[in-house]
Amino acid sequence: MTALGSAPARAAVGQDVARRAPVRRRRHGSWSGWLFALPALVMYGVFVLRPMLATVQYSFFDWDGITVAERVGLDNYRRVLTDPDLVSSIGHAFFLIIFFTIVPVAGGLLIAALLQELRQKWLVTGARTALFLPQIIPGAAAAIAWVWMLSIDGVVNQLLGLVGLDSVTRAWLGDFTWALPSVGLIGLWLQLGFCTILLISGIGKIDAAIYEAARLDGAGFFATFRAVTLPGLKAQIGVCVTVTVIAALASFDVVLMSTQGGPGNATMVPGVLVYQLGFTESRVGLASALGVVLTILVLVVILPLQRFFRED
C-alpha cells in the first residue's frame, strides 16, 4: 500500500517543481484507497442493505417465518393498497406530519422571527438545555411521560380544568377521535424545541444589515418576514422539514409505547404495523410489502422537498 499510495504523489511532485497545477488536477485517488472504505461498506452492506434487499424479496412471498414460503406475486402489495386497516395506517402517518412538521416549523419560525437573536447568555443556555431535552431522552420514555400527562388524572386535564374547560376533559389516548391528535401532540413536543433552536441559530447568521435596511425602508414585521427571514432561513427550514417528515412517516417507538395503535386502529401507523405483522402475527410477506411501500413513500416525499430547499 505504501508503494501504491505514494508513487503517484511522488511522480506528481517531480512535475511540481515548475507548476503546482498537476497535483491539484489529480482528482481521483487509486483503488487501494478502498481499503479504508471497505470495513464501513461491509458493515453497512451486511446489516442494512442486505436486509433491505431481503425485504423486497420477502414482499413477493406468503411466509410465516418458519415453514416453506409460497410465491404470491403482487398479492401482498395489493393488500397494502386496498385493505382499509393498512391504507388508514398510511393516512395516519401523513396526518401526523401536521404535528411533527407544520406546527413545530411554524412555531419555531415565529419565535425566531420575533426574537431575531438571543442576546442574554442565560437565555441561550437555558433555551438550549430545555429545548434539546425532548431530543435527548429516549422516545419510549417520552411516550410514558405523555401517557401520564394525557391520562384522565393527568396534567393536560388539570390545565384544562384551570381555564374552565372541565367539560372537555377525557382520557385522551383512549378516545377514538382524539387519540391520533394526542399522539400528534407528543410528536409536536418531540420536534418543537429542535426546530426552534435550529431556526434561532439560523436567523443569527442572517446579516443584520439586511434587517436594518428593511427597517429603514419602512417594512413591517410581516413584510420583513416574507422578504428577509423566510429566504434567509431556507436551508434551516429544509433541514427541519426533512428530519421531522421522516420522523412522522416512520414513527414507531412513541406510538408503540403510548397506544400500540389503539384504540381500535385509531392511531395505527405503518411502523408499528410492520412490527406487529412481522413479529406477533408472523405475516412476514405482508409486513415486508408494507415496509417497501413505507420506504418508497418516504423517498417520494423527501426527494422533492430536498430539491426544493436546496435550489437557490
Place this chain on the structure above:
Amino acid sequence: MTGSTRERRTGTVLLLLTMLFAVLPLLSMLSAALQPQGSVPSGISWPSDPQWHNFADAWRVADISPLLVSSVLLVLGVVPAVALMATMAGYALGQLRIPGGGIFFVLLLFGLTLPHEATVVPLYHQMRDYGLLNSRLGLVLALIGVFMPFAVFWMRAHFQSVPVELSEAAAIDGASRWKSFRHIQVPLALPAISSMCLLLFIWTWNNFLQAIVLIDDPTHRTMSGALLNFVGQYSTDVVLLNAGSLLIMAPTIVVFLVFQRQFSKALLAGAVKG
C-alpha cells in the same frame, strides 16, 4: 424601534412558554414519582411529603443495575467501532477521493432516509441464521451498520474541509497512507470524531427498535428497550412506573447536562449535515 422591542418581548415570552412546555412532562413525572406508593396521583402538585425512597424501590423493582451494565457494554461495542470505520471511510471519500466513491455516497444517502422498520423483519431472520439472536454481539453488529451512513457522512464532510495539500505533503515525506492517516489526519479530526461519538452514544443508549426485536431478555437490551417490559408489568402503578422511567432516563439527561454545549453544537451541526 418600539415595535421591535415589543416583538422581542413577545418572542421572549413565547420562547419561555416553549421551554416550559419542553420540561413539563418531566416535571409531571417527578411529581407523580414522589407521591406515596399505591396512591392515585393527580396532575402536577408538589407532594406534602415527597417519597424520595420511591426511587430506591423503583431501582430494585425495575432492576436498573444490570440494565446500566448492559447499556454501557452496548455503547462500548458500538461507538468505538463506528468511529474507527467511519473515520477511515470518511477519509477515503473526502480526501483520497476513491474511484466509485460517488456510488458509495449515494448508497449512504439512501441509508440516511431509510425507515428502519423496513429492515428489521429480515434483520431478525438474518440474525437467527447467524445464531446471533438474543446476544449483545448481534445487536452491536446491527447498530454499527445502522449508524454507519450518518457517521461516514459526518466524517466525509470533515475530510472534505481538510486541504488536500496536507495529504500530499505527507506523501512527499514518504509517509504511507496509513501512517499519514494515523498520525496527521486522525489527530486533526479529533473534534469532529468526538462530537460524533456523543451523538452515537445517545443513539445507542436510546436505541429501541433493534433492541426489542433482536433481544428477548430485557436485561440484555438497552435501557430504553427494557422500558417495554417495565410498562407491561407496572402500567397500573403510576408512582413506580414514573419513578422507574425517570431512573431509566436519568443517565442520558445527566450526560446531556454535563456536555450541554458540545451536544447542542453536535446536534445543530448533525442536523445541517444530515
